[in-house]
Amino acid sequence: xxxxxxxxxxxxxxxGWLDRSEDTARLVVVCYEYMxxxxxLTSKNIDSLIQLTWITKGKKPNGEIDFDKCLTTVKLxxxxxxxxxxxxxxxxxVKIIAEKTGKTERSLHHIVTTPTGIVNLRNTYRGNVSGWVxxxxxQLLKILxxxxxNNSANGAKDIANRVSKLPGVEITGxxxxxxxxxxxxxxxxxxxxxxxxxxxNSWVKAMLRELHMPATSAADRFDEFTNLFIRIPCNGLELxxxxxxxxxxxxxxxxxxxxxKKESVLSVAKPRGLSLKDASDINDISSxxxxxxxxxxxxxxxxxxxxTDGKFTVREGTGNVAKFDALIEDYARGRDLLVEVKSSWDTxxxxxxxxxxxxxxxxxxxxxxxxxxxxxxxxxxKHAFDLLxxxxxxxxxxxxAAYKSIVSNDRSFSL
Numbered sequence: 225x226x227x228x229x230x231x232x233x234x235x236x237x238x239x240g241w242l243d244r245s246e247d248t249a250r251l252v253v254v255c256y257e258y259m260x261x262x263x264x265l266t267s268k269n270i271d272s273l274i275q276l277t278w279i280t281k282g283k284k285p286n287g288e289i290d291f292d293k294c295l296t297t298v299k300l301x302x303x304x305x306x307x308x309x310x311x312x313x314x315x316x317x318v319k320i321i322a323e324k325t326g327k328t329e330r331s332l333h334h335i336v337t338t339p340t341g342i343v344n345l346r347n348t349y350r351g352n353v354s355g356w357v358x359x360x361x362x363q364l365l366k367i368l369x370x371x372x373x374n375n376s377a378n379g380a381k382d383i384a385n386r387v388s389k390l391p392g393v394e395i396t397g398x399x400x401x402x403x404x405x406x407x408x409x410x411x412x413x414x415x416x417x418x419x420x421x422x423x424x425n426s427w428v429k430a431m432l433r434e435l436h437m438p439a440t441s442a443a444d445r446f447d448e449f450t451n452l453f454i455r456i457p458c459n460g461l462e463l464x465x466x467x468x469x470x471x472x473x474x475x476x477x478x479x480x481x482x483x484x485k486k487e488s489v490l491s492v493a494k495p496r497g498l499s500l501k502d503a504s505d506i507n508d509i510s511s512x513x514x515x516x517x518x519x520x521x522x523x524x525x526x527x528x529x530x531x532t533d534g535k536f537t538v539r540e541g542t543g544n545v546a547k548f549d550a551l552i553e554d555y556a557r558g559r560d561l562l563v564e565v566k567s568s569w570d571t572x573x574x575x576x577x578x579x580x581x582x583x584x585x586x587x588x589x590x591x592x593x594x595x596x597x598x599x600x601x602x603x604x605x606k607h608a609f610d611l612l613x614x615x616x617x618x619x620x621x622x623x624x625a626a627y628k629s630i631v632s633n634d635r636s637f638s639l
Contacts, residue, residue, distance in 0.1 A: 226472040230458050231613045231634060233466060233473060241342075242465040248340040249412035249461060250558055252276050253592055254332070255306050256372060256413060258325045264306070265365055267358045272302035273368075274353060277408040279341035292339040299340060331558035342408040342464070343423055349393050349400045356393045356405075363390060367406070372413045380419055383410065384446040403442040411460035415592050420449035421464040430468040457615060520567035520601060525549060527627035528565065528599065531639040546587040548580070551594070560594045563620065569604035574611055581617060599630070609633065 227233040234242070255273055259265050280297045295314070303317055304310060307324055311317050314337045321336060322329045357364065363386065371383055387406055392399030404423040411419045422428060422445050432445065452463060456473050463470060528550060532538045536555060541548035550563040562585055564577045581596040588594055597618035600608070604621060612619050612633075619633040630639040 228610065229614045230456055230462055230466070230473065233469070237469070240465050242461060244340060245342050245461040245464065247335045247338065248277060248342055249417055250593060251335040251340055252409065252412040254321070254325060254327060254335070256368065259306065267354070267361050269306050270361065270364055270368070271354045271357045272305040274357070274405065274409055275302045276340065277342045277412065279344045295339055303336070328554070331554050335558060342421065345405070348395050352393050352395055353405065360390055368413060371410045371419065374414060380414065380450065381446065385443055388442045401442060411464070414460070417459040417461045417592070418453060420446060420460045422446065422449065431470065517567045521565055524565050524567065524599065524601060524622070524627060527622065528563070528630070531630060541584060546584045548584040558593060561618070562588070562594050562596050563599050564597070565599045567601060569600050569608040571607060574598070574604070574608045578611070578615060578617065597632070
């Protein structure tokens with residue numbers, strides 16, 4: 225195992241095209257939600273939505289490959305179709321999309337004006353996608369709707385099975401599998417991007433070889449890829465970027481070598497029978513409710529408010545369903561940050577933060593663009609770091625006891 229988690233992997237290897245993929249996902253969601261709201265789910269618009277996931281290669285004057293050609297050949301025509309405009313200036317397109325969707329120009333500018341796209345679909349198939357969408361529009365409407373609203377592994381598996389039953393995009397002598405065409409789009413639409421990209425790219429084939437399943441069905445491939453989501457953990461866009469390197473994050477290969485001696489699979493204490501409990505079993509969590517802890521929590525929350533005033537819009541949760549500490553809007557490229565404030569990093573408290581964040585997160589609208597973070601009074605323990613980073617939760621802490629500045633584990637947020 226070369227890397228402890230995906231955070232360490234991307235820190236050492238760079239994010240590559242992951243930023244571009246995430247920008248693509250944000251743009252796709254903006255467009256899809258607009259199409260739903262305005263009842264514009266026509267075949268042409270669905271076709272354009274698919275096209276937003278495409279990359280088009282060109283050549284620069286010096287002969288180098290130009291990956292930005294998609295701005296004019298794919299992205300602009302797709303946006304013109306979806307938003308019913310002939311505008312050719314992308315900066316002006318930002319204003320049009322902002323007016324029609326109610327989004328801020330600030331949150332849209334980057335994802336509209338910079339190169340996006342995930343997969344370089346072969347030109348031989350592109351011309352036949354429009355007709356394929358017309359033929360399968362009713363099934364596609366349900367698949368897109370269910371993917372965007374789905375929040376369970378079983379729901380994703382059902383969607384994958386339905387995609388697998390769709391006919392392929394046919395050209396003379398061959399057909400493009402529906403999963404190859406749609407999985408980049410579904411990865412963009414799925415909450416948390418928890419849908420794998422399964423296509424014919426070389427790194428996907430390499431991963432399938434590692435899994436010893438290069439010739440199995442798309443549904444079987446889906447099962448194996450989503451299993452990796454749990455074992456890393458990661459999402460479809462991150463998995464696509466890591467490719468076969470993902471196995472460097474696992475504690476064992478898909479088919480491990482035979483053991484030479486009997487050994488425990490887990491390096492934790494053997495479970496015992498369930499015993500009676502007393503008050504000592506809840507000391508970790510109950511201690512966080514003492515007056516001193518509450519005072520620290522309030523001081524931290526007040527400091528967070530003071531540091532964000534004038535820079536970000538910050539809201540707090542109300543009601544019992546999602547009574548979160550803070551939601552920092554548009555903290556990075558149109559993404560929001562859900563923050564749980566904790567006055568200590570005792571193991572029980574950190575675990576409580578994890579549960580609260582995931583529960584609050586699932587109740588929030590537009591959760592696909594909301595990241596999660598836990599804020600501590602000072603730099604937390606290694607155990608807290610490992611637990612939170614492994615679950616994709618950002619770690620924030622105050623740099624000094626005076627609560628004058630905040631830093632983060634991945635440098636994506638600071639005050």
